[in-house]
Amino acid sequence: MTRRTVRIAMNGVTGRMGYRQHLVRSVLALREQGGLDLGDGTTLWPEPVLVGRRGLALEEIAAQHGLDHWTTDLDAVLADPAVEIYFDAQVTSARVAAVERAIAAGKHVYCEKPTAPGVADAVRLARLAQQAGVRNGVVQDKLFLPGLRKLKRLVDGGFFGRVLSVRGEFGYWVFEGDWQQAQRPSWNYRAEDGGGITLDMLPHWEYVLHELFGPVTSVQALATTHIPRRWDEAGKPYPATADDAVYGIFELAGGIVAQINSSWAVRVHRDELVEFQVDGTHGSAVAGLRSCRFQHRAATPRPVWNPDQPATERFRDHWQDVPDNGVWDNGFKAQWELFLRHVTLGDPWPWDLLAGARGVHLAALALESSTQARRLPVPELPR
Structure with missing residues (x-):
């Protein structure tokens, strides 16, 4: 050798x-x-x-x-x-x-x-x-996370039938830095230093959506700063000028609708720090960092809306785990x-680098959409 x-x-x-x-x-x-x-x-x-x-x-x-x-x-x-x-x-x-x-x-x-x-x-x-x-x-x-690789296996195998929608939730509470030290560097919350969750995370969601479901064709987003004052590594207060949350709706080629929320000001009530739910005509799945669970249409329960009675259906029990079927490296x-x-x-x-530019392009259009309060088309970048 x-x-x-x-x-x-x-x-x-x-x-x-x-x-x-x-x-x-x-x-x-x-x-x-x-x-x-x-x-x-x-x-x-x-x-x-x-x-x-x-x-x-x-x-x-x-x-x-x-x-x-x-x-x-x-x-x-x-x-x-x-x-x-x-x-x-x-x-x-x-x-x-x-x-x-x-x-x-x-x-x-x-x-x-x-x-x-x-x-x-x-x-x-x-x-x-x-x-x-x-x-x-x-x-x-993110394409190499075990959960998303399992999700892609379902997509490639035709499990979903016609994919209808994708819903994503990402984020966690980043401490302000006064009474508990922040888990992320302070520059992330200063726009003048290149901070902002839109520029940070939407390039990720662009390639996840593009690789698994198809290119993004339009975006409507709301970017905001929920926590306007934070404390830096030296314990000094500073104005948070960058967005710490962005709520986006994306239309994909073929009519798929994706809704993804990203926030550094949300407390986690999920199994994992990021989760994507995909709903299709033949089945649904929920994928996180490592796990992926699915429900086929034949195993879908029949919920009935009745606010006068406590829920008796254990909806999570109707979902199955996608097996690992392999060793997942970092x-x-x-x-x-x-x-x-x-x-x-x-x-x-x-x-x-052009694939990377697509992500920057989507983030820029999302910020523009938020400023203008309207949906914007996402044209393809010329190669």
Whole structure:
């Protein structure tokens, strides 16, 4: 077995997502399993080069995990011909300039979403990558969640008949930061720093809807800031200028209607932090992060509305679990493996920067819809 090393500049690994999911649970997890078997007698060995602005934090992470390479000099990393891939998990406001420099340096690019704060920059990055001939991709991790993979199995198997609607609920209570520390960074709640749940989450829902049910053709949304004052990491109060909740109705190709609520100001009364209910003529299903339950039309009870009597029907008992029928790896790691195969072997890869731009486009139209209080069409972005 031949081992091939691929050096990856990983920018933003001092952040929560960049560190936990991308460095530790993806790239380092691949190293712990002995590398990525490419199936042709070659094992791909990922060698991360940690990049960021805080040298002490990078040095600490490198020492903790036995890594040799870290730097605060992005230009030096991009000038290194041994570095093949640039990965970006920085705050959104810093992403465009760095990704543009990586493309100009001829690096293959993989980055978190949203790919840019605005549509023009998101599309421009996609076109620059295409013109440069570099392989490029955007993280679309929700597609690899066990619950949604089970849901897709039902879709692909024709279980639903004609899909009628999709209803999604996502979110949880993020503490304000005064009497309990907030679970998310304060920049998420400042519009001037690129914050806002619409820009954060609607790119996710765009690819979930697009991949499972079809492209979004129209959007009507209400974005709002429920908690106008929060406290930052230093315990200082600040005005929350970004939206912390967005309520959207989306029409999909074929007439499917999707309604998805996203909020950082909701207390969870669900089995999981995100749930999607899909209703079709032949059956329904409810999918979360890991589980998926279904009800066929032959097993659908006959509810009767009677507010004068207590409910006696245990509606949840009429649903069945979709079996695992496989081993589900970490979703971020699974997509990293596919991207590395795409870079080294040319395997198919549908989640490029243009796919990321679609998500930014939907978020922008949702915010515009909220401002104008009307439904807007979602035109297809030109490739």
